[in-house]
Amino acid sequence: MLIQKLTLICASVSIAVLTACGGANMSGAIGPRKEKTDKSGAKDASAPAVVTGAYLTCDYSPTDATSGNNAVGCSVIDGGSTVIPDATNKLAFYRSVNNGPYLKPNKNNTSSGHQAVFTGPKVEINSSRYLAMMSNQYGMDEFRCDSLPCNSPITMNAKPSFVRLDINALWRMGNVVNTTINATSLLFNYIDASAYCDNSGRSKIGTNPALNYVGLKTVGTSKIESQSLIYTETSNFRKHKLNNGTYREIDNGCIIVPLKRNGKNFQADGISKSGPEINTDRFDLILSDTPSNRTLVDNFLRDIP
16 A cells, blocks of 8 residues: 555554644753742742753642642743644653553643643652653654653654654665675666656566666566555664765655665564564665655655764
């Protein structure tokens, strides 16, 4: 089945999107924090903080506490303000009691100024880990507070730890082909889209693109395989620059993305351990040429070395 876009990563828990976060580079060191307290000595997360970049902050919130229950408020701050909603980058908050399941906030966007508020008995609140999940179209990262109060730096812009790429097909350069073509530099730096797709954008499943260049039937076979999913760690990918100075070729209704592995084999679907193993130095992803795919491929390539 032809998949038309790169999609958001599927987490092992059901992610309810609370809001969205934008911004350019979200990184930096944490500066000194000035905390204010109420008469009981509880710290309020709305206290002013001197910071650079973006960070996750969680702290006791007396104004949200109820009879018999304490409250903790969490927010993601950038430049002294909560993150600005965006159409692509999203944010969700959770807490986990004694490493148990992820629990959604009891309240969102309260008048106390917190984006998420968690309430519960004191012993439960104090035994909780507080988490923020930031995700974009194809990946996510998780940030956490293990003790209160906390300011956890957020360095993710669009560089998730894992990526999920919905594709049409995959070509793995066979070892014999890899050796031959590397020596001549004919294929390694050039892509002819007609060897991968027909004019309507359909992948040429069963074709060996290498044979289109060297003309040697004895080089070996490394056929284009039907593959709908690449789901693995971002660190497994390295991009490859073509002779024309780009990192992908667009023609014949397809986008072909030449990639390199980062020195180790990995499963195409690293979660279910299904699909082919990427065990060659070079492999190419084949996607349908759509405006959204062009944007997402460019974003993906921007985010890998």
